[in-house]
Amino acid sequence: MTESKTTGGVQSVERVFDLLNIITASGGESSLSELAAKSELPLPTIHRLLRTLVFLGYVRQLPNRSYALGPGLIRLGYTASLQLGAYAQPVLRRIVDQLGESANMAMLDGHMVVYVGQAQSSQSMRTFTEVGRRAHAHDTGVGKAILATLPESQVVSIVSSMGMPTPTKKSLGTMEDLLADLEKIRERGYAIDDEEQEVGVRCFSMALPEAPTPTAISVSGPVSRVDWDFGERAVPLLREAADELSAHFAQVG
Amino acid sequence: MTESKTTGGVQSVERVFDLLNIITASGGESSLSELAAKSELPLPTIHRLLRTLVFLGYVRQLPNRSYALGPGLIRLGYTASLQLGAYAQPVLRRIVDQLGESANMAMLDGHMVVYVGQAQSSQSMRTFTEVGRRAHAHDTGVGKAILATLPESQVVSIVSSMGMPTPTKKSLGTMEDLLADLEKIRERGYAIDDEEQEVGVRCFSMALPEAPTPTAISVSGPVSRVDWDFGERAVPLLREAADELSAHFAQVG
DNA sequence: CATTTAGAGTTCACTAAATGGAATTGTTTT
DNA sequence: AAAACAATTCCATTTAGTGAACTCTAAATG
Incomplete structure (x- = not known):
C-alpha cells in the first residue's frame, strides 16, 4: 500500500496478496465486509480483485458468499x-x-x-x-x-x-x-x-x-x-x- | 489476458499468477528472458511485477538472477x-x-x-x-x-x-x-x-x-x-x- | 587481461487499465 | 417488510503498461 511508493511495487498485486493474507489470518475464511474493514480498501476494489482471484482458482467463494483460499494456492x-x-x-x-x-x-x-x-x-x-x-x-x-x-x-x-x-x-x-x-x-x-x-x-x-x-x-x-x-x-x-x-x-x- | 475482457479481471493480477505458473511449470526457476518468452509480456512489465513479488516474499531472486517461487507461497x-x-x-x-x-x-x-x-x-x-x-x-x-x-x-x-x-x-x-x-x-x-x-x-x-x-x-x-x-x-x-x-x-x- | 556481448535492469513519454466515491440493484436474514 | 450485506454501475482521477532507447553487470571471447 504505502510500500508502492518506496519500492515501485504494483498496487493491485500488493493488494491482492494483502487480501489473501487477511483471509489466512482470519482462519481461512472472510466475508467481503470483513475484508473491507481489515484491508481498508474500498468495496468495489476488493470485489474486483476477489473476482479475479476466484476466476483464477486461488480463492473459492463459499455458499454463504464469504471467501476462502482456493486449491490453486496448494499447488x-x-x-x-x-x-x-x-x-x-x-x-x-x-x-x-x-x-x-x-x-x-x-x-x-x-x-x-x-x-x-x-x-x-x-x-x-x-x-x-x-x-x-x-x-x-x-x-x-x-x-x-x-x-x-x-x-x-x-x-x-x-x-x-x-x-x-x-x-x-x-x-x-x-x-x-x-x-x-x-x-x-x-x-x-x-x-x-x-x-x-x-x-x-x-x-x-x-x-x-x-x-x-x-x-x-x-x-x-x-x-x-x-x-x-x-x-x-x-x-x-x-x-x-x-x-x-x-x-x-x-x-x- | 484475453479473459480480462470477459470476466472483468484485473490485468496485473492475472499476469502475476501467470508468471508464478510459468515458474512452476519450468521446474520452479525461470530467468527473466524465459518469462518474457513464455508470458509474451514486455520486459519492463514483467520486471515490475516480479519486483513486487520479490518484495512481498512470494518470489525469491537467486544469485544467478533468475526467479524462483518464494517461501510466502508455502504459507x-x-x-x-x-x-x-x-x-x-x-x-x-x-x-x-x-x-x-x-x-x-x-x-x-x-x-x-x-x-x-x-x-x-x-x-x-x-x-x-x-x-x-x-x-x-x-x-x-x-x-x-x-x-x-x-x-x-x-x-x-x-x-x-x-x-x-x-x-x-x-x-x-x-x-x-x-x-x-x-x-x-x-x-x-x-x-x-x-x-x-x-x-x-x-x-x-x-x-x-x-x-x-x-x-x-x-x-x-x-x-x-x-x-x-x-x-x-x-x-x-x-x-x-x-x-x-x-x-x-x-x-x- | 582487456574487450565483446548477452542479458538484466531501468528510464521516459504516451496510451491503456485500474481505482474509488456515490449511488443502484440484488440477495439473504430477521 | 425491513434491515443488512453483497454485487454492480458510472466515470473522473490515479496508476499501470508499453515500445524504444539506454545503462549496468557478469561472463564468454580473443
Missing part, C-alpha cells in the same frame, strides 16, 4: 516447498541416520520462520514438524539461528512486530535476553533451543550463511536423548550439512 | 490445504480405520485434480499421495468421480486440454471410453480406478455432490487386498463419509 505452495526442500531432503535424511533424531530446514518468511524441509526420526517418541508450518523466530532453534545472522535492527523489527510469546518457562521473554543469546549463538556458531518452544524438547540449530534467503537447519528430540553429549556429536555433523547446503543454495537458490 | 498453500483438509481428516481417518487402506480427498483445480486431504494406512505396502500433489482427471479414481458430476462439455474441455496419457495398459485412452465410463460411474454412484493410474493399485472413489468446488474422496491400495469383495465393504462406508463431508462443505466450504 503453488507445494511446488515452492518441493523446490526449496528437494535438495535438502537427502542431507537432512543423513543427519537423521547419523543422530537418530528428526532434522528440519526452515527459512525466514516475513516475520516468522517457515519449515521447508524435514526428515523424521524412526523413534516412536520424536519431534515432528510439518513442512509449511510457521513458527516464531525468537523461541525456536532455527529461528534464533537465523536471527543471529541478521543485523540487530532487523531482529528488533521482526521480534517486536510479532511480540515475544513464552510457550514455556524457559522461553526468552525479553529483547535483552534474546540479543544476549544471539550473541552467544554467533560466538559458538550454533543455536540451542533448550525447552524454549516445547517442554521436553531440545534442539540444536545452525544457519546456512550463504543462502540467499535466511535459512537454518536443526536436529531436535526429547531432552532425555538430546543432551549435551548428543550436542557434541551433533554440532560437527550439522556444520558439515550446513556447509554443504549453504554452498548449494549460494549457487542454485 | 498460503499450507493454510489453504489445512482449511480444505482439516474437516475431512477425521473422516478420512475413520475410513482408514474401517478398511485398512489409505484414503484421500481431492478437488478440481483448473484442468487437474489436486489432493487436499489424506489419511494413511498403517500397512507397510500402501498407497501414499502427498497433499498438494496434482494428477490428471481421466486416469484417477477421484478424477473420474469428479468428472462424472460435470456436464459433458466441461469434461471434454478439461480432458482435451490436458491430453489423455495412459500410464498403464488399463488406462482410458480415448474420449469415447472415458465418457462411457463416466456414464457407468453415474449409474453405480462411484468410480473405480482399476490399475489405470499405476499397475497393482486399485481405487474406489466417490464425489461429494454438494461441495462448492468439485471434490471427491477415495480409498486405494494394492489389488491383492483391494478386490471386488473389498469394494462391497468400501462403497457404503465411502457413501456415508461422502454424505457427511458433502453436507459440511455445502455449508462451510
